[in-house]
Amino acid sequence: xxxxxxxxxxxxxxxxxxxxxxxxxxxxxxxxxxxxxxxxxxxxxxxxxxxxxxxxxxxxxxxxxxxxxxxxxxxxxxxxxxxxxxxxxxxxxxxxxxxxxxxxxxxxxxxxxxxxxxxxxxxxxxxxxxxxxxxxxxxxxxxxxxxxxxxx
Amino acid sequence: xxxxxxxxxxxxxxxxxxxxxxxxxxxxxxxxxxxxxxxxxxxxxxxxxxxxxxxxxxxxxxxxxxxxxxxxxxxxxxxxxxxxxxxxxxxxxxxxxxxxxxxxxxxxxxxxxxxxxxxxxxxxxxxxxxxxxxxxxxxxxxxxxxxxxxxxxxxxxxxxxxxxxxxxxxxxxxxxxxxxxxxxxxxxxxxxxxxxxxxxxxxxxxxxxxxxxxxxxxxxxxxxxxxxxxxxxxxxxxxxxxxxxxxxxxxxxxxxxxxxxxxxxxxxxxxxxxxxxxxxxxxxxxxxxxxxxxxxxxxxxxxxxxxxxxxxxxxxxxxxxxxxxxxxxxxxxxxxxxxxxxxxxxxx
Numbered sequence: 121x122x123x124x125x126x127x128x129x130x131x132x133x134x135x136x137x138x139x140x141x142x143x144x145x146x147x148x149x150x151x152x153x154x155x156x157x158x159x160x161x162x163x164x165x166x167x168x169x170x171x172x173x174x175x176x177x178x179x180x181x182x183x184x185x186x187x188x189x190x191x192x193x194x195x196x197x198x199x200x201x202x203x204x205x206x207x208x209x210x211x212x213x214x215x216x217x218x219x220x221x222x223x224x225x226x227x228x229x230x231x232x233x234x235x236x237x238x239x240x241x242x243x244x245x246x247x248x249x250x251x252x253x254x255x256x257x258x259x260x261x262x263x264x265x266x267x268x269x270x271x272x
Numbered sequence: 273x274x275x276x277x278x279x280x281x282x283x284x285x286x287x288x289x290x291x292x293x294x295x296x297x298x299x300x301x302x303x304x305x306x307x308x309x310x311x312x313x314x315x316x317x318x319x320x321x322x323x324x325x326x327x328x329x330x331x332x333x334x335x336x337x338x339x340x341x342x343x344x345x346x347x348x349x350x351x352x353x354x355x356x357x358x359x360x361x362x363x364x365x366x367x368x369x370x371x372x373x374x375x376x377x378x379x380x381x382x383x384x385x386x387x388x389x390x391x392x393x394x395x396x397x398x399x400x401x402x403x404x405x406x407x408x409x410x411x412x413x414x415x416x417x418x419x420x421x422x423x424x425x426x427x428x429x430x431x432x433x434x435x436x437x438x439x440x441x442x443x444x445x446x447x448x449x450x451x452x453x454x455x456x457x458x459x460x461x462x463x464x465x466x467x468x469x470x471x472x473x474x475x476x477x478x479x480x481x482x483x484x485x486x487x488x489x490x491x492x493x494x495x496x497x498x499x500x501x502x503x504x505x506x507x508x509x510x511x512x513x514x515x516x517x518x519x520x521x522x523x524x525x526x527x528x529x530x531x532x533x534x535x536x537x538x539x540x541x542x543x544x545x546x547x548x549x550x551x552x553x554x555x556x557x558x559x560x561x562x563x564x565x566x567x568x569x570x571x572x573x574x575x576x577x578x579x580x581x582x583x584x585x586x587x588x589x590x591x592x593x594x595x596x597x598x599x600x601x602x603x604x605x606x607x608x609x610x611x612x613x614x615x616x617x618x619x620x
Contacts, residue, residue, distance in 0.1 A: 225500075
């Protein structure tokens with residue numbers, strides 16, 4: 121939610137906060153801490169899951185970080201944390217970025233892997249089609265192509 | 273590469289040859305990347321940090337860019353401060369402990385921090401407004417490293433980073449602008465608010481948490497998730513010409529203002545440099561900023577933008593001590609700075 125607070129003619133402040141914080145802000149004046157617009161997010165202030173911050177005792181199986189630790193340091197412990205705290209992070213990312221899915225560059229290795237899988241899938245369909253048409257010469261050709269590609 | 277000699281020169285990104293360099297000092301893009309097999313830096317021990325450092329250094333041997341790696345673990349504090357002042361490492365990295373370092377090319381336009389908040393922080397700096405070329409170079413760096421290292425990447429969240437504010441593209445693109453006239457007319461506040469509305473961030477000379485010293489402002493993307501790199505660059509690049517136009521208008525208005533004539537301000541700065549026997553870093557940067565404005569407007573014959581941009585770095589405390597050849601206390605530095613500036617600007 122976006123709130124524009126007008127202090128005087130030339131002093132206007134824009135506040136951006138989650139629904140819960142905004143309702144509390146409107147009800148209680150300035151008792152709610154304003155979310156930071158710069159630097160690292162204050163996880164407490166951007167946490168929007170189920171009616172306010174919840175205590176998280178679940179620790180990442182890989183690095184041992186708990187969500188409570190993340191909330192106090194602002195840093196996750198390892199890449200696996202993104203799976204471990206998936207639900208909480210989606211809410212946080214929505215708040216910070218306004219989006220929850222990556223839409224940018226993909227590592228070339230992954231891109232090659234995807235293209236490889238797509239090609240295998242296409243050849244698999246061609247093979248099935250050739251078998252259905254009882255064209256065994258063509259089927260053998262596709263089978264060899266699949267073997268070659270799988271060996272790469 | 274000898275760090276003592278480094279202080280005598282400036283990086284090629286400060287040569288004021290890039291597009292719009294009268295107002296845009298430089299363009300910077302950085303990418304945050306992590307290795308899939310290790311915890312993030314705040315959770316790695318020194319042994320793991322050492323492993324990451326070795327792994328990356330090994331891969332850098334096959335890098336097509338000519339870079340030298342400088343380990344920071346046993347580097348003297350003054351040298352680390354020099355690297356920070358040159359925008360090659362972050363403030364946190366200068367003061368951190370354990371295996372970590374930075375690789376950079378002779379022109380300092382390309383650098384790679386190892387074991388910063390993320391395992392890898394790639395950076396490209398270009399003179400003037402040059403976002404597209406900066407992206408082309410950093411994308412190439414990234415592809416070369418990724419072909420040798422296994423990055424932490426998720427199809428859903430993109431490149432995984434220690435802080436979720438960087439996740440997704442892991443990219444921060446920023447443009448450093450010199451906006452003395454907008455600050456003078458106080459229209460900078462309006463610019464600031466307009467940029468915040470479109471999720472762009474305004475920071476000072478040294479990034480996060482730093483003040484807009486010398487009337488320098490870094491404008492960068494805030495959002496790293498859900499937008500492609502091309503979109504982020506397009507959105508950032510789209511607003512810069514408008515800010516340049518406002519600054520140019522404000523400069524002309526200041527020149528024509530009979531109440532607070534710019535020419536008087538320039539003369540006062542020249543008098544200060546000629547007469548002051550002590551000068552703090554902030555005072556020196558303020559003086560240089562006005563001279564940069566004067567030079568861009570053709571009001572300071574004999575001075576050049578590249579010469580001044582180099583001095584912005586050299587008047588800072590670590591550089592000054594390196595150039596003067598020894599450690600100095602604050603008062604000695606202020607005396608040395610006043611003399612140094614007078615000599616370099618051939619005033620007095």
